[in-house]
Amino acid sequence: xxxxxETYILLLLSDSNLPTxxxxxxxxxxxxxxxxxxxxxxSTIVTFLQDSLGAYARSALPFVTDAHHxxxxxxxxxxxxxxxxxxxxxxxxxxxxxxxxxDDLYDTMTLNHVARRASKSQGVALLTLYSKGFSRPSSxxxxxxxxxxxxxxxxxxxxxxxxxxxxxxxxxxxLPICWGVLTAALGLALERSQYLHLFLHAxxxxxxxxxxxxxxxxxxxxxxxxxxxxxxxxxxxxxxxxRTGLLEDSEVDFDEKxxxxxxxxxxxxxxxxxxxxxxxxxxxx
Amino acid sequence: xxxxxxxxxxxRSGGGRISLTSYGTxxxxxxxxxxxxxxxxSPRIVARGLAVVYLLTxxxxxxxxxxxxxxxxxxSKTVLVLLSQGxxxxxxxxxxxxxxxxxxxxxxxxxxxxxxxxxxxYPATRQNMTFTxxxxxxxxxxxxxxxxFRSASYNQSQTFYLSKSASLVVLDWLTSxxxxxxxxxxxxxxxSANEVWVEGKRIAKDIMLLDDQQPDxxxxxxxxxxxxxxxxxSCYAMVMLFGPLVQSTIQDIAAQFDQxxxxxxxxxxxxxxxxxxxxxxxxAIVRVAGKETESVRTWLGQALLGLQETVGIDVYRKxxx
Numbered sequence: 001x002x003x004x005x006e007t008y009i010l011l012l013l014s015d016s017n018l019p020t021x022x023x024x025x026x027x028x029x030x031x032x033x034x035x036x037x038x039x040x041x042x043s044t045i046v047t048f049l050q051d052s053l054g055a056y057a058r059s060a061l062p063f064v065t066d067a068h069h070x071x072x073x074x075x076x077x078x079x080x081x082x083x084x085x086x087x088x089x090x091x092x093x094x095x096x097x098x099x100x101x102x103d104d105l106y107d108t109m110t111l112n113h114v115a116r117r118a119s120k121s122q123g124v125a126l127l128t129l130y131s132k133g134f135s136r137p138s139s140x141x142x143x144x145x146x147x148x149x150x151x152x153x154x155x156x157x158x159x160x161x162x163x164x165x166x167x168x169x170x171x172x173x174x175l176p177i178c179w180g181v182l183t184a185a186l187g188l189a190l191e192r193s194q195y196l197h198l199f200l201h202a203x204x205x206x207x208x209x210x211x212x213x214x215x216x217x218x219x220x221x222x223x224x225x226x227x228x229x230x231x232x233x234x235x236x237x238x239x240x241x242x243r244t245g246l247l248e249d250s251e252v253d254f255d256e257k258x259x260x261x262x263x264x265x266x267x268x269x270x271x272x273x274x275x276x277x278x279x280x281x282x283x284x285x
Numbered sequence: 286x287x288x289x290x291x292x293x294x295x296x297r298s299g300g301g302r303i304s305l306t307s308y309g310t311x312x313x314x315x316x317x318x319x320x321x322x323x324x325x326x327s328p329r330i331v332a333r334g335l336a337v338v339y340l341l342t343x344x345x346x347x348x349x350x351x352x353x354x355x356x357x358x359x360x361s362k363t364v365l366v367l368l369s370q371g372x373x374x375x376x377x378x379x380x381x382x383x384x385x386x387x388x389x390x391x392x393x394x395x396x397x398x399x400x401x402x403x404x405x406x407y408p409a410t411r412q413n414m415t416f417t418x419x420x421x422x423x424x425x426x427x428x429x430x431x432x433x434f435r436s437a438s439y440n441q442s443q444t445f446y447l448s449k450s451a452s453l454v455v456l457d458w459l460t461s462x463x464x465x466x467x468x469x470x471x472x473x474x475x476x477s478a479n480e481v482w483v484e485g486k487r488i489a490k491d492i493m494l495l496d497d498q499q500p501d502x503x504x505x506x507x508x509x510x511x512x513x514x515x516x517x518x519s520c521y522a523m524v525m526l527f528g529p530l531v532q533s534t535i536q537d538i539a540a541q542f543d544q545x546x547x548x549x550x551x552x553x554x555x556x557x558x559x560x561x562x563x564x565x566x567x568x569a570i571v572r573v574a575g576k577e578t579e580s581v582r583t584w585l586g587q588a589l590l591g592l593q594e595t596v597g598i599d600v601y602r603k604x605x606x
Contacts, residue, residue, distance in 0.1 A: 031547070033549075034547050034548075034549050034550070035547065035550065035553055035554070035557065036549070036550035036552045036553045036554070037553060046506070047509070047513075050506070050508075050509050051509060051514050054498065054509070054514075058494070104487075105487075105490070107564055108487050108488060108489050108490045108564065109490045109491070109492065111489060111491055111563065111570045112559070112561050112570075113561040113562055114561075116564075227506060230506060231506065238498065256478075257440055257442075257476055257478075260492070261492065262476070262492040262493065262494035263491065263492055263493050263494070264493075264494050264495065264496075265514055266493060266495075266515070266521045266523075266572060266574065267514065267515055267518065267521075267574055269559075269572060270557055270558065270559045270572045270573075270574055271557070271559075273559035273560070273561050273572070274545070274547065274557070274559050277542070277543075277545045277546060277547045278546075278547045279546045279547060279548050
């Protein structure tokens, strides 16, 4: 995939109108403010942004990375024609098995039921987005040429199967896993996928604060322009090499204590899990 | 033929083994062993199928480089309660060297100057514990909180292997440090992993990592310290509950939780807590944060009162005086 293609995918995926369900999630911000952690609006939002982004990066990015690896590996092998038709199915089954294992680990590590619920609904939405929004239109008159069609088929087949597993509740379809799957299937490089995932987390927190009326849309834009970028960059630098340790290609002496996912913000966890107890609320998480 | 008494594998320094077996209607220790600096003590308890073990360390604490390896087994229909005596203090280095520590020369009583230099990175303290609980057995792990002193680095991993009808309560908590010395969240690292497996399937894995993220040259924004992120609370607790013996306790806590209605407040409360069901139906996770360790202890003592039915009032009072 050349740079233009990748840039175009980035543009599509960063669209705030994308039906990913993130507009109903505040990732604990609404509850945080309700519990009296608001000092002044702008500084509170920046503070929450830093703590929430730091915690999310440390717990979710290893899963984005590993899910991306699984799909990327299958995609390159298919592209290079390195797989016989008979083996294709076997490779795909192995990929699905790995993804389900990642999904299961994320599920058992996400012990806050509100976050678990939000993560699942957004993950499923991403899979639907791929099958309904990124597949080729069926009317062949719209597009000409069949280039990249096979590869497309291999990926859409994988995602279709993964979606079916989620529907049958054989897997959970958590957001970080589905994000890694989706971006790898679309051919987005890992580092860009990680960057965009953290950026979108930060941006959806800012839109939540606008919806909560704690900040105006211009101030939110200002923060996006000047504050979010260094925050995302520093969290990416800190967490981009983290792994789950589940995949075979992890280092032999993988030290989970140093390189594995972890919960780094117990306060955020408690407040987010109290979300449903709010007397009135506008978000689902 | 096997010798009648197969040699018990030697315990290395800091190792320990506890094995509780049911014998008729009572529970007896088929093994209760530990080596320096770990010490396990079991007071006499007059109750059927129940045993209490205190996990202690010499000097009431752990130092950099200490490694505790404990394996615990509870047989079917036994109830094992594990307690500590006072909070587990984690020092960066021991005030006054430990003579029996491996690798310490008995001739040099004063530490070499390099050890007290702030530039040296100290070895981390590690505590690994494995627990196996047989069908209809129960393990209640109810220690005092861990207190990490300035610059201490602590790593704890606890893994629980349960049979289907086994019950489990794990309390894992920490305080912000030696507040009397002005230490609040001044340790360098606290890592605690709790993983629960039931019949070969992992049902919960909680990993808490508290460390000060190094200020990053890329981030032009003032970085948030650990104290910033955890304020205004100075004690954090996590309780995992699983199995038939704790169902009524979970229900009690859930009823209490559901009654809470949150209205917007101006400042954070003295204490805040949450309850989340595990994906596996018969388990739950409770988290508590409080400004005072004692108020968190009081709250826990109330919330877990249902366990008294299993362990009796006397044992329960040892855990929550």
